[in-house]
Amino acid sequence: MVTILRARGDRSIRSFIDYERGTISRELYVHPDIFEQEMEQIFQRCWLFLGHESQIPNPGDFIVSRMGTEEVIVVRDRKDKQIRAFLNSCRHRGMKVCRYDQGNNLVFTCPFHAWTYDTAGKLVGVGYGNHPEAYGDTRPGDQWGLAQVAQFKNFHGSLWATWDPKAPSFEDYLGPFTASLRHCLQSSDGEDGGLEMFTPFQRHRLPTNWKVPGFTSVTDGTHAAMTHRSAAAAGLHEDRGQGKAKPGTPFPREMYAIGDHNLGHGGQCTFYNQPGVPDYTDEWFEPGVDDYFRETAGRKAQLYANRVLAPHGWGGGHFAIFPCVMVDSWRIRWYHPHETGMVERWTLCGVDKNAPKHVKNAVRHYVQRYNGPTGFFESDDMENWNYVYPASRGVRARKLDYFFANGLGHGKYDDRLPGVVVNGAYTEEAQRARFSRWLAFMEAKSWDDLYPVNTSKNHRIW
Amino acid sequence: MAETKGYDLTGKGGIQAWSSLPEGTKLTLLNGAVGEIIANPHDGGWVLIKFQEHPHDPSKVGQEEYVFFNEVQTAAG
Numbered sequence: 001m002v003t004i005l006r007a008r009g010d011r012s013i014r015s016f017i018d019y020e021r022g023t024i025s026r027e028l029y030v031h032p033d034i035f036e037q038e039m040e041q042i043f044q045r046c047w048l049f050l051g052h053e054s055q056i057p058n059p060g061d062f063i064v065s066r067m068g069t070e071e072v073i074v075v076r077d078r079k080d081k082q083i084r085a086f087l088n089s090c091r092h093r094g095m096k097v098c099r100y101d102q103g104n105n106l107v108f109t110c111p112f113h114a115w116t117y118d119t120a121g122k123l124v125g126v127g128y129g130n131h132p133e134a135y136g137d138t139r140p141g142d143q144w145g146l147a148q149v150a151q152f153k154n155f156h157g158s159l160w161a162t163w164d165p166k167a168p169s170f171e172d173y174l175g176p177f178t179a180s181l182r183h184c185l186q187s188s189d190g191e192d193g194g195l196e197m198f199t200p201f202q203r204h205r206l207p208t209n210w211k212v213p214g215f216t217s218v219t220d221g222t223h224a225a226m227t228h229r230s231a232a233a234a235g236l237h238e239d240r241g242q243g244k245a246k247p248g249t250p251f252p253r254e255m256y257a258i259g260d261h262n263l264g265h266g267g268q269c270t271f272y273n274q275p276g277v278p279d280y281t282d283e284w285f286e287p288g289v290d291d292y293f294r295e296t297a298g299r300k301a302q303l304y305a306n307r308v309l310a311p312h313g314w315g316g317g318h319f320a321i322f323p324c325v326m327v328d329s330w331r332i333r334w335y336h337p338h339e340t341g342m343v344e345r346w347t348l349c350g351v352d353k354n355a356p357k358h359v360k361n362a363v364r365h366y367v368q369r370y371n372g373p374t375g376f377f378e379s380d381d382m383e384n385w386n387y388v389y390p391a392s393r394g395v396r397a398r399k400l401d402y403f404f405a406n407g408l409g410h411g412k413y414d415d416r417l418p419g420v421v422v423n424g425a426y427t428e429e430a431q432r433a434r435f436s437r438w439l440a441f442m443e444a445k446s447w448d449d450l451y452p453v454n455t456s457k458n459h460r461i462w
Numbered sequence: 463m464a465e466t467k468g469y470d471l472t473g474k475g476g477i478q479a480w481s482s483l484p485e486g487t488k489l490t491l492l493n494g495a496v497g498e499i500i501a502n503p504h505d506g507g508w509v510l511i512k513f514q515e516h517p518h519d520p521s522k523v524g525q526e527e528y529v530f531f532n533e534v535q536t537a538a539g
Contacts (some may be wrong), residue, residue: 105508106503107528114507116528125508127527130493 013442022257022405029209030393035340042441043068047173049160049325049334050074054196060104066336077119085161086121105448121146156185156193166447175263178419184313187352189296190303195350202347208389210337214324215434219267221426231376251278259433260420262453266430268317272309277301287364432462469537480531481506487539
């Protein structure tokens, strides 16, 4: 049995979740022991999002990303041009070998003792390595290269990694959401991997637990009406409040909230009931932008003439990949835990890499209005998240439970997404699915207990 | 014929000179090996050279290796 100490005495983690009432103890969000266990049990095992290949197009290009609480260097090698990811920690004394967010390097030189690594992570030099009174035959060899992730995947331009060699393939990890992620990474004309990301990208550090935005709020259908009411009134959408967007010809579709309780992914969902794509609707304030997107939508319609759209992205809604990535068409947002009450939110916004400059500019301005320091929508969210944590962690407040019972018991399986529970569009099915998988990870000894998902085991809560 | 420029790698100025050594600069190492700089990461510690002579290990001639500043006797280019 998995136990934690000090949090209301020794209890199993399972006991903090009330299956019948659909509630979750606030202790799971505020207790440091839970956080430490999450880093070991979840963030050391899961496939985590690192960035996008368009951030490092040239040999020697690198970005510093994160996996859980730790930094990783994601670098395109100068020789074989392959992208790899390494822990940003010198093997000698643990110093960061890179202290920049992004750049282009020949080598990563540790400023402490000059242990130096090439862009394939190989140790290529140590200070005094050839000195007659230093290392001699104890000079460190190839096994002292930077610590490399166990598995790495470039999925249509998006970069993912896991520290666990026993984790399933990335596609198996995604399960029925593979097609949706591929769709979200397409350009507006349906070309695979057709995006490039705006750089530098936005990062916000928030004094809250990572699950507040990552679990509670990702694909939360009921928050927008109130939280974003003022931003909508300010006219920050694509048409800048001009009322330009007009409903197009109705396209047969159904919208839901869904949760994969076996794999933990879920969110909004649109099932399209016929091949093709919905008609393009003019919505941009800037001249010429609608002309571009109308033309690309036409090409996409031809591409999908006999295909049914994936249920997410490009108008279909966004979804979350367990544990902490939120994916929408041309936009990926993800959460890096730092400590129990501190998380960083990173947002990568993309655009068709072949789009003309005026379209790229319009999209960039839109995402700045949406996300940036002078934007509104994301700031609205973050204000909520900031205040949730201090209002939940006091000795009285933490004894209460969070309500996650919206739609509990009303979900159904649907053959269009095997194994996924489909529920009303404004229910909390996705949130419950995350906690089903969260509990499985927190109780599992290894990936042997997690994949293939053994539904005969009682590791699901909902 | 191009004039060979010698670099003074000593003192405060030497640190700056080392960090800025251009590609093509010829280095003579303390062990007598000679090589030409093919890349400088400008980190103040290392340059990448291709060996042209190596009195102790001829098999290294033509190979590339990173060289730390305190292994170098002279630099000229």
